[in-house]
Structures are given as C-alpha cells and as structure tokens.
Amino acid sequence: MNLNGDEYRRLSFWHDSVPGSLEPAAALDGDTEADVAIVGAGLTGMWTAYYLTMANPELRVVLCEREIAGFGASGRNGGWCSALFPASLPKLERMAGRESAIAMYRAMQQTVDEVGKVAADEDIDCHWAKGGTVQFARSPAQLERATEEVHEARLYGFDDSDLRLLSAAEAQEISGMSNVLGGVFTPHCAAIHPARLARGLAEVLRAKGVLIYEKTEVQRIKPGQLLTATGIVRARHVIRATEGYTAQLAGHQRTVVPVYSLVVATAPLPDAVLEQVGLATRPTFNDLRHMIIYGQRTADGRLVFGGRGAPYHYGSTIQPSHDRVPAVFAALRKTLTELFPALQDVVITHTWGGPIGIARDWCASVGLDRRTGIGWAGGYVGDGLSTTNLAGRTLAHLITGTDSELTRLPWVGHQSPRWAPEPFRWLGVNTGLRVMTWADRSEARTGRSSRAAAAVSSFLRS
C-alpha cells in the first residue's frame, strides 16, 4: 500500500488518536549488516528488539516493516492486555505435563505486569488501567460455561485471586449490561490504547539505536538474510514476526490462517449513559457466547467493541477491503445495543478490522532454529497483545543463549501442524465460524448450550 501519515490515521480509532506523526520513516536503502534482523515491526518484532537491546546495548538490531511500526494487529486491536493464552490448560498438560501447563499460565499473568512496568519505566502513556476482565453470563448456558471455566482453573491450582465466579448482584454492580445472571472475574488484564503502546515502543527503540526501516517489504527470508527490493540485510539471526500476514511469505501459506476480527468505536458517551454502562474501573468485558466478542471502556469514555464473525478469505488473502465489512459492523452495533440498551442512539465514529493469526492446533509458539538462525513467534489467535511481550523476552533469551524459565515453557519450539490446502482450509474455517454463529443464535433462543458448537470448537482445536 502506498499510504501517507494521514491515511495511516484512518486505519483505526487508535491510529486516529495516537499522538505524533504517522509519516513513514526511511526505507532500507542498500545492503546492510546486523546481529539480528527482524521482519515486522509489530509488538512481536519490537519487544524482541527491546529485550535484546536491554540485554546487550551493543547488539545491532534491524527491523524491516512493510508499512509503519504498529500498522498491523498490534496497533489496532481491542486493547486487552490479558493473561489469556490460546491453548487450554488440559491441552498444554497433554503437550508438556501439568507443571509446564501451569508455568505457562503463570508466565502469562506475570507478562501483563511486565508490559505495565516497561510502559511506566519508558514513559509510554498507553492509558494503562488494570481493571481485570469480566465475562458476563447472560443465559443459563453461559452461566454453565462460567462454572466450568472456574472449575477447570481450580483443578490446576488457580484460586479466587486468579479467577472467581460473580453472583448476579456482583456482576450487575460492575455494569448495567442487560440480562446479567452472573459472570467470571479475573484481575489479570489491563485495558490499554494499543497504538500508543506500539508507537511509543518504536520511539523508545529508535532512541536506543535500533533501526526500524519502514516501507520495506521483506520478499524472502533465508538463513542469515532478509531480501528486500532495496537491499539485503545480513544477520546471524533472522526473526519472522509477521503473525496474520505470515501466509503471504514464500513457504508459509499454510503456517497460520489469517482470520479477521472487526471493531467499532463509539463517540465519547455522555455522563448519564456512562453511568448506566458502568465499568468504572475500566475492566475489559465480554459475555460467554461461542463467537468471541470483546470490549473496553476507553480513557476518553467511549466503548471500543469488537468480535470475530467476518468470513475467512479463500487462499488466506489479506486486503484492506477485508478490514471493513458493513454487515459485520452492523451486527456489532446490534450486539452492543443488546448488551447496553442505553446505547440505542449511540454514534459510531470509527470502524476497522485486521487479521489475527491462528495455528492449526490453536497453540501459539516461539522458537529459534539454531542450525539456520531463523526464529519466529506467533499464532496467538486473538490473545497476542501481552503474549508478544513474553515472545520477545523468550526470543531474546534464545538468541543470546540464556537458559531460563522462559526458554523451558511448553510453547518454546512447539511446531504446530500445517493447515490443509485449499479448498479444504476455506471450507473448514468458514464452516467452523458459521456453526459458532448458529449455535449462539440457537442458545439465545432456547437458553440451552449447543453440543454442535462444542463439537466444532473441539474439532478445530484438536
């Protein structure tokens, strides 16, 4: 894309409201050498550069970014800096044992605080508000899932301080959402302004001497080399940090599928409406339907509200037009007003979307092939905002040869199977998405949980 700073502002509410210029920085101009070369200046790439530089300020770290730093999911997500990890505890236990599964979830909890700490240390004002997450239960079936979720956490030793059931009265005290029967609360989440974090981190990196070449597309990753149209970056270690865009890289068409998540932002809400919405400490929120939805009350009193549900595009294509699907925006608005009837006349000021990356087994991974020097991290599904930080710290340890608790976590070196070729990929992913939508509708009508959705969900993740 050939966008200027003003056009990048239109990517999302977050880009529109981030301080500073979005004019692209200089592109790579000729061959160069580095110790570590990274493809993609999203949070994966930038956290990796950050921790490498903190470990050894002498390291030469270069990032090549096709657009601008924070262009991708990192700049335009829902702003949940959470401890969520896409693979469940039982699945991680099957992969690596019970203690490793627990260690992974604990590491995610600590990661939320690590992001907050670095933001504070580096003066990145990302509107940090650690108000936790409330998952509201709005039907008997959702209440059942709330109970199951807490029960599963208890089996692994997570107690009330990690996750607890809310009574109807407790949940209703937090928010004026409609039909609330109860919920689940975890304190391990902060609501943030993601573009402020991503752009702020890019500035911090530049001040530390990291080179971020923008408007520089990597055409091919080879051991020791990133090939671009304007030069080659040679480095002992090269890192793929392209998440939802990975399928566009040669040899990676079936590594992760890009599935679109779409978002709307309201105008700042009048005080009387905010009073009814509640969420005063800015907990992030959703309800326990199958098709993921997510929301946050922003620092300036808006609601930012998103969800999956846009179709997967044949051949894993990624295009600006996929970011904007009027029918999905209309459905998000409808859902928002069902949740909060006080928003009936609300003005939606921004609509946007972007691709998340899903691995075939729904398990994020990070790793470094010592033989080739090629590293990667991704497959976060929609839980990458904090996970990228854990990935960056881990990659820094792997690259510097530091043996640590992080490098022993079960996602390190995990190889997800490849997705099926087309047309099976298209059929499989879209069937799954349809069944979830259908199951939620049926549940909303009957109040009973859907076995079909549970079966599809477990098939997709198996």
Ligand SMILES: Cc1cc2nc3c(=O)[nH]c(=O)nc-3n(C[C@H](O)[C@H](O)[C@H](O)COP(=O)(O)OP(=O)(O)OC[C@H]3O[C@@H](n4cnc5c(N)ncnc54)[C@H](O)[C@@H]3O)c2cc1C
């Ligand atoms: C709408 C939406 C809502 C989300 N909400 C949340 C949330 O609330 N909480 C949460 O935890 N997660 C959320 N996520 C997921 C989260 O944002 C991502 O998992 C995370 O930001 C991924 O970071 P990344 O750096 O790996 O990828 P990205 O931020 O996507 O960065 C990849 C970068 O690589 C660049 N690139 C790609 N190909 C090339 C190439 N060939 N050459 C050079 N550069 C290239 C891209 O331009 C991009 O800037 C959401 C995602 C979306 C899209």
